[in-house]
Amino acid sequence: MTSRQWAKISSVQRFREKLVIKSLFICALISVLTTLGIIFILLEESLQFFRHISPLEFFGSTEWAPLFEPRHFGVIPLITGTLLISFGALIIALPLGLGIAIYTAEYAEGWWQKVLKPVLEILAGIPSVVYGYFAVTNVTPFLQFFFDDVEIFNAASASIVIAIMVLPTIASICDDSLRAVPKAVKDGAYALGTRKSEVILHIVVPSALSGILASFILAFSRAIGETMAVTLAAGGTPNMTLNPFQGVQAMTAYIAQVSLGDIAHGSIEYQSIFAVGLVLFLMTMAMNMLSQFIVKRYARKYE
Amino acid sequence: MTELPSALSVKNHQVMSGQDLLMPDRESQAVFKVNAKRRRIKERMFTTAILSATIAALLMLLYLVTSITMDGASSLSWDFVSNFPSRFAAKAGIKSAIFGSIWLGSMTLFFAVFFGVGAAVYLQELAGKHRINSIIELSISTLAGVPSIIYGMLGLAVFVRFMALGRSVLAGALTMSLLVMPIIIIASREALKSVPDSIRMAAFALGASRWQTVRDHVLPAAVPGIATGVILAMARAMGEAAPLIILGALTYVAFVPTSIFDGFTALPIQIYNWTSRPQQAFHDLAAAGIIVLLFFLLICNSAAIYIRSKWGAKK
Numbered sequence: 001m002t003s004r005q006w007a008k009i010s011s012v013q014r015f016r017e018k019l020v021i022k023s024l025f026i027c028a029l030i031s032v033l034t035t036l037g038i039i040f041i042l043l044e045e046s047l048q049f050f051r052h053i054s055p056l057e058f059f060g061s062t063e064w065a066p067l068f069e070p071r072h073f074g075v076i077p078l079i080t081g082t083l084l085i086s087f088g089a090l091i092i093a094l095p096l097g098l099g100i101a102i103y104t105a106e107y108a109e110g111w112w113q114k115v116l117k118p119v120l121e122i123l124a125g126i127p128s129v130v131y132g133y134f135a136v137t138n139v140t141p142f143l144q145f146f147f148d149d150v151e152i153f154n155a156a157s158a159s160i161v162i163a164i165m166v167l168p169t170i171a172s173i174c175d176d177s178l179r180a181v182p183k184a185v186k187d188g189a190y191a192l193g194t195r196k197s198e199v200i201l202h203i204v205v206p207s208a209l210s211g212i213l214a215s216f217i218l219a220f221s222r223a224i225g226e227t228m229a230v231t232l233a234a235g236g237t238p239n240m241t242l243n244p245f246q247g248v249q250a251m252t253a254y255i256a257q258v259s260l261g262d263i264a265h266g267s268i269e270y271q272s273i274f275a276v277g278l279v280l281f282l283m284t285m286a287m288n289m290l291s292q293f294i295v296k297r298y299a300r301k302y303e
Numbered sequence: 304m305t306e307l308p309s310a311l312s313v314k315n316h317q318v319m320s321g322q323d324l325l326m327p328d329r330e331s332q333a334v335f336k337v338n339a340k341r342r343r344i345k346e347r348m349f350t351t352a353i354l355s356a357t358i359a360a361l362l363m364l365l366y367l368v369t370s371i372t373m374d375g376a377s378s379l380s381w382d383f384v385s386n387f388p389s390r391f392a393a394k395a396g397i398k399s400a401i402f403g404s405i406w407l408g409s410m411t412l413f414f415a416v417f418f419g420v421g422a423a424v425y426l427q428e429l430a431g432k433h434r435i436n437s438i439i440e441l442s443i444s445t446l447a448g449v450p451s452i453i454y455g456m457l458g459l460a461v462f463v464r465f466m467a468l469g470r471s472v473l474a475g476a477l478t479m480s481l482l483v484m485p486i487i488i489i490a491s492r493e494a495l496k497s498v499p500d501s502i503r504m505a506a507f508a509l510g511a512s513r514w515q516t517v518r519d520h521v522l523p524a525a526v527p528g529i530a531t532g533v534i535l536a537m538a539r540a541m542g543e544a545a546p547l548i549i550l551g552a553l554t555y556v557a558f559v560p561t562s563i564f565d566g567f568t569a570l571p572i573q574i575y576n577w578t579s580r581p582q583q584a585f586h587d588l589a590a591a592g593i594i595v596l597l598f599f600l601l602i603c604n605s606a607a608i609y610i611r612s613k614w615g616a617k618k
Contacts, residue, residue: 002565015514020514021429027421028430028439031488034481035442038453041460096563099356116357123364125600127542129571130593133578134367137586164363171360195342197349218448225450227545228571232578252452252545259455259549265464273549277456281449290450 044275049108052268058275064238064249066272067258073272075279077238081155081248082280085234086223088244089166090157094216096163097170098205104171105178106200117172124168131161132232140233143245153235153247161229166219173218178204210298214291221287225280227252251280278296311606330360371597375590383591387557392584395577397592399556403472403567404541404599406560410476411483411540416533418480419487423529426488427495428517447485454482455549463550471549473563478546483536489531494525527614538603542596544571570596 049059053073061074100120105283108116139157181204189199205212233245236257248258255273263270379560386396399466422439430436458478468474496519506516547569570592 017512017514021425024421024425024429027418028425028436030418031422031446031484032442034457035445037461038449038457041457042453045460096356096360100360101324103353103357107350108357120360120365123360125538125542125604126367127544127571127596127600129542129544129575129578130367130371130596133574133586133589133593134371136578138370164367165545167360171473191370195346197346198342198386201349207562211356221448225452227450227452227548228575232575254451255456256548257543259459259551274460277453281453284448284450285445288445292444293465 026149038281040280042274045271046278048266049268049271049275052271053275062240064254066269071268075241075251075276078114078249078251078254078276079279080240081234081238082230082250082252083245084242084248085155085162085230085250086220087156088155089162089223090216090220092160092163093166093170093219097167097219098174098212099165100171101174101178105175105195106204108201120171121168123164126165128165128226128228129232130226131165132163132229135161135229135233143172147245150245151235151247153233153237154245155234155248156244158230158233158250159244161233162226165226165229166222169222170215170219173215174208174212175207177215180211181207210294214295217287217294218289221284221291224287225252225284227256228294229254252274255280368597370591371590374587375592375594378587378591383588384595388568390446392582392588395588396586397570397573397595399559400570400573400592401595402559403569404571404596406472406563406567407475407479407569408537408562410472411479412533412537414476414480415483415487415536415540419484419533419536420491420529422484423488423491423495424517424522427492428521431511442486443485446481447489450545451482451521451543451549452545452549453504454478455546457481458546458550464484467599469564470553470566471564472560472567474561475547475550475552475567475569476563478550479543482543482546483540486536486539487529487532490535491525491529494528494532497528498524522591527610530610534607534610536609538600541569541603542571544569544575547572548575570599 019261058073058075060076061072062076063072063074064077065072104113104116104120135157139160140150140152140154143154150156185207186199186203189203194202230250231253234247234253235248236253237247238245238249238254241248254276258269258273338469382394384401385398386394387398388400389395402430422443426436428441430439455478458474458481462468462474462477463470466474502520502524503516506520511519552572553566553568556566558565560567574589574592574596577585577592580586
């Protein structure tokens, strides 16, 4: 082959190489476009919404009645509904999740440890609509059996199933950060005659605290964004209450409720789901960033 | 008398001799015994507590699966799988939901694999240290934490309204692809990262270009890991209901989609619809639907485990 032919081949090849890299770059760019798209769409429709409803009413009023006259657009009951369910879920899931993590990281051994983790992960793989079904058909009747004043739709049953759902998230992140504590640190404590539970409670858990906190916040953000179980179990009545046995409407449940009905594009109901969606998006974003910040800032480094 | 180091001094500043340290007095022996007993009890309580937390979670899983199986087993029949939905519980089936889910899953697979693996290859193998690349990384980690319902709203505004795709399988699959893309990108990058550098060096040494190296050597070596991530992403897409509800996927569909522009329903939506009705008969149908859905997910997950065990160990 002459050198001229070589040069021709290599220039064709260079061009093809560039083309491939550029097109793969575009694939990667899709995620940036998706992020910008989400922010743009939420902001754009919300601005339309705030043209009709003042932000003062949206964030200040405590009444949410968007679908019938007289209309009220105060988002606070939806936020309290979401928070009531999420906090309830966390109260159940935190001790259980941390306990499971301590067990898998410090106690379980051999094949049992190898089997235990994937089996618990199954809980995270079950679709949320299944948890919704379970809440309606099992958890609510269970609660009604023990307490008199449990409504058919109630926050407590949603909290319980969400707790089961986020359990593997908490357990696996806590497990990782408990394992990251070096053996030398634990051995030092054992050498002083400390019992295993004392080593775990006073040495291992405090050392892994940043990871544990991050897992809690991540679980909280999951709970806030959860839709199907909340819609099925907690119902669709905006209700500002601290009573977990009453029905509440979460932000996600409102968005789902409006979407299930026929809504005209450009109507105020259509725009209102984007305003609620914006609040939801900002809350989960804040949680995720906080959890990443805690991991970065407070992670203990061992040399 | 010279002062002894504080470690050797005890209560009331009494100074102990070496003999005393080896043979503590009765009082401190008793205190030690009580303390040791308390510590032993605490230890036992702690161990019991964390063991019961683990067992509680396992029992919950067991109860969840058995109770749903028992609720749904009576409604599960060939008629249930081959009938269209109906107002009458006795005649209702999930044929359209099964086909909808298969359409949705396979199209999501098509889009998400193409773009997701492409993005992962670019970020892991080809990207330089340009500013835009760190922006891409940031947006992927952001997207991984966005609730699924928000993706539904994006899909509603962009695919259903702006691109006028309507409530079609195509709009649903595109939305689901965006939803699972971060999962596929993160899993694929892990798989690419675990391919040893010596393979790349060997290819470069023989004069292969960057893309040739990736295409012919790195990517084939990473296929098992990528496939595992892709399958898990598809399982996620088949179980999600929230984005489809926001898109306005139909709950009553008495036909099987024949083109990508047809309306559709999916298993999770059908299950939601039946669960939200008050009648017991429909709840049983929902349980039967859940069995079918979990069966699909079980196939996906077994495939992932099989791939990992077959090819995962080889390096």
